[in-house]
Amino acid sequence: MYPCSMKAAELEVIGASWAPHKSTQPILHPTSFRVCAGRVLGVVGPNGAGKSTLLRLLYRFHKPHSGQVMVDGQDIWSMNARAAAKRIAAVLQEQASAFGLTVREIIELGRTPHRSGFATGRVGDAQVVERVLSSLNLQALADRDFRTLSGGERQRVMVARALAQEPQVLILDEPTNHLDVRHQLEVVSLIRSLGLTIVVSLHDLNMANGLCDDVLVLRDGHPQGFGPPQALLTDRLVSDTFRVDARREQLVPSGTPHFSFTLPH
Numbered sequence: 161m162y163p164c165s166m167k168a169a170e171l172e173v174i175g176a177s178w179a180p181h182k183s184t185q186p187i188l189h190p191t192s193f194r195v196c197a198g199r200v201l202g203v204v205g206p207n208g209a210g211k212s213t214l215l216r217l218l219y220r221f222h223k224p225h226s227g228q229v230m231v232d233g234q235d236i237w238s239m240n241a242r243a244a245a246k247r248i249a250a251v252l253q254e255q256a257s258a259f260g261l262t263v264r265e266i267i268e269l270g271r272t273p274h275r276s277g278f279a280t281g282r283v284g285d286a287q288v289v290e291r292v293l294s295s296l297n298l299q300a301l302a303d304r305d306f307r308t309l310s311g312g313e314r315q316r317v318m319v320a321r322a323l324a325q326e327p328q329v330l331i332l333d334e335p336t337n338h339l340d341v342r343h344q345l346e347v348v349s350l351i352r353s354l355g356l357t358i359v360v361s362l363h364d365l366n367m368a369n370g371l372c373d374d375v376l377v378l379r380d381g382h383p384q385g386f387g388p389p390q391a392l393l394t395d396r397l398v399s400d401t402f403r404v405d406a407r408r409e410q411l412v413p414s415g416t417p418h419f420s421f422t423l424p425h
């Protein structure tokens with residue numbers, strides 16, 4: 161468990177949909193699910209299925225055209241942006257890199273929702289930043305220019321910035337992209353250890369199987385199913401959703417389920 165005062169919250173999505181304009185077809189059709197406090201939900205689906213669009217609704221970037229996103233029973237659009245940012249943090253694929261900030265300065269940005277007016281850092285903020293630096297093993301990089309870091313190191317810093325926000329819900333958009341095997345495993349193990357409510361979009365179904373308590377499958381903006389991966393991700397559903405021939409086997413001797421894929425004839 162992550163050693164700080166963070167507390168998980170329940171996340172509930174009720175019939176949420178989104179389109180770029182009122183007159184256009186929805187990119188995300190009405191979608192409903194609930195993630196209990198402290199559980200990990202994986203969002204999977206082919207390219208263009210609407211995964212990032214759904215996540216944008218969850219971290220209050222897009223307002224749903226219909227439906228609601230609730231954290232512990234409260235609609236996130238009934239609170240202001242600062243209050244929402246104290247509850248929900250996001251780790252995105254597009255990373256801030258242009259401003260020559262150090263790792264510590266990037267992580268300090270995570271404290272912004274906890275500050276009032278133009279107040280600069282409080283002692284409590286500095287303690288949170290140091291705690292996050294240490295728990296993600298980033299002390300040695302704290303004074304480095306963010307732009308000089310490797311892809312894996314940057315990813316850890318962006319997770320650290322989100323944790324400095326002390327959220328109850330953490331949203332991660334393809335957090336293992338560009339990471340080598342070792343760093344993929346580290347990010348997955350970190351996600352599992354946080355004890356927060358997590359929603360993570362993933363391309364790797366084997367990773368989703370191992371990491372997530374539940375999985376939501378999207379295709380063309382429509383939910384195809386929701387549930388524990390071992391029960392939900394059948395050969396049939398995966399084959400239909402991704403337009404491949406998918407086969408799930410048990411690895412020997414671990415017994416871990418493992419998908420392999422071929423193109424249909």
Ligand SMILES: Nc1ncnc2c1ncn2[C@@H]1O[C@H](COP(=O)(O)OP(=O)(O)OP(=O)(O)O)[C@@H](O)[C@H]1O
Pocket residue numbers: 180187205206207208209210211212213214
């Ligand atoms: N603001 C927007 N205006 C118009 N179209 C959009 C907008 N945002 C997303 N789309 C379109 O909606 C569809 C779903 O996009 P989204 O990024 O949610 O998919 P995704 O499942 O995350 O895809 P990928 O796996 O490729 O990252 C895509 O066709 C995308 O081009």
